[in-house]
Amino acid sequence: xxxxxxxxxxxxxxxxxxxxxxxxxxxxxxxxxxxxxxxxxxxxxxxxxxxxxxxxxxxxxxxxxxxxxxxxxxxxxxxxxxxxxxxxxxxxxxxxxxxxxxxxxxxxxxxxxxxx
Amino acid sequence: xxxxxxxxxxxxxxxxxxxxxxxxxxxxxxxxxxxxxxxxxxxxxxxxxxxxxxxxxxxxxxxxxxxxxxxxxxxxxxxxxxxxxxxxxxxxxxxxxxxxxxxxxxxxxxxxxxxx
Numbered sequence: 001x002x003x004x005x006x007x008x009x010x011x012x013x014x015x016x017x018x019x020x021x022x023x024x025x026x027x028x029x030x031x032x033x034x035x036x037x038x039x040x041x042x043x044x045x046x047x048x049x050x051x052x053x054x055x056x057x058x059x060x061x062x063x064x065x066x067x068x069x070x071x072x073x074x075x076x077x078x079x080x081x082x083x084x085x086x087x088x089x090x091x092x093x094x095x096x097x098x099x100x101x102x103x104x105x106x107x108x109x110x111x112x113x114x115x116x
Numbered sequence: 117x118x119x120x121x122x123x124x125x126x127x128x129x130x131x132x133x134x135x136x137x138x139x140x141x142x143x144x145x146x147x148x149x150x151x152x153x154x155x156x157x158x159x160x161x162x163x164x165x166x167x168x169x170x171x172x173x174x175x176x177x178x179x180x181x182x183x184x185x186x187x188x189x190x191x192x193x194x195x196x197x198x199x200x201x202x203x204x205x206x207x208x209x210x211x212x213x214x215x216x217x218x219x220x221x222x223x224x225x226x227x228x229x230x231x232x
Contacts, residue, residue: 033219042207042222043161056217089159095218104151105220107161
């Protein structure tokens with residue numbers, strides 16, 4: 001019974017490159033969330049997606065960041081032209097929706113992005 | 117806007133003793149969930165305990181229990197018979213499901229060290 005799977009666990013990018021972070025939700029979960037954790041801070045909400053839909057992206061920076069959750073395959077968080085300030089741990093979480101209500105979210109182990 | 121405050125950046129406790137971690141939150145909503153998550157050095161976010169705001173009874177999970185004071189907007193975590201494996205960051209989190217987004221608002225965390 002695999003949990004939420006994120007890859008890679010560690011990602012190093014040079015300034016200006018693109019970073020792609022992948023998240024496979026738990027089996028049967030159709031709702032995905034992305035959070036960012038800066039050093040010594042709590043997790044900050046970025047975006048909430050259902051299959052093929054972005055429901056809430058109020059926490060996403062307006063530029064360079066995008067997220068998708070296609071009908072098939074993992075959810076992708078994409079950061080274009082990375083800068084040093086993007087260095088952080090990025091967590092994905094997934095949940096079920098039962099009778100219109102989301103269950104609690106289960107978190108992956110995160111991807112630590114380092115921009116050099 | 118909802119906020120979650122953890123006023124104890126670091127705490128320590130002797131093995132087998134009891135420790136209480138504080139959390140307060142601010143919201144105008146009446147229906148919501150509260151959580152405590154544990155984050156060990158592996159970075160995995162592990163759900164420790166959850167509380168539905170409409171339930172007056174405090175949640176309990178083995179050695180972990182909460183003191184939920186809805187009027188005071190307080191949600192403290194008590195760890196009894198502390199074990200070395202309890203050493204971790206602990207995050208308090210709030211989730212309001214009525215908005216339809218189910219996003220979690222996290223506190224800044226308390227670093228707990230259990231001493232042998």
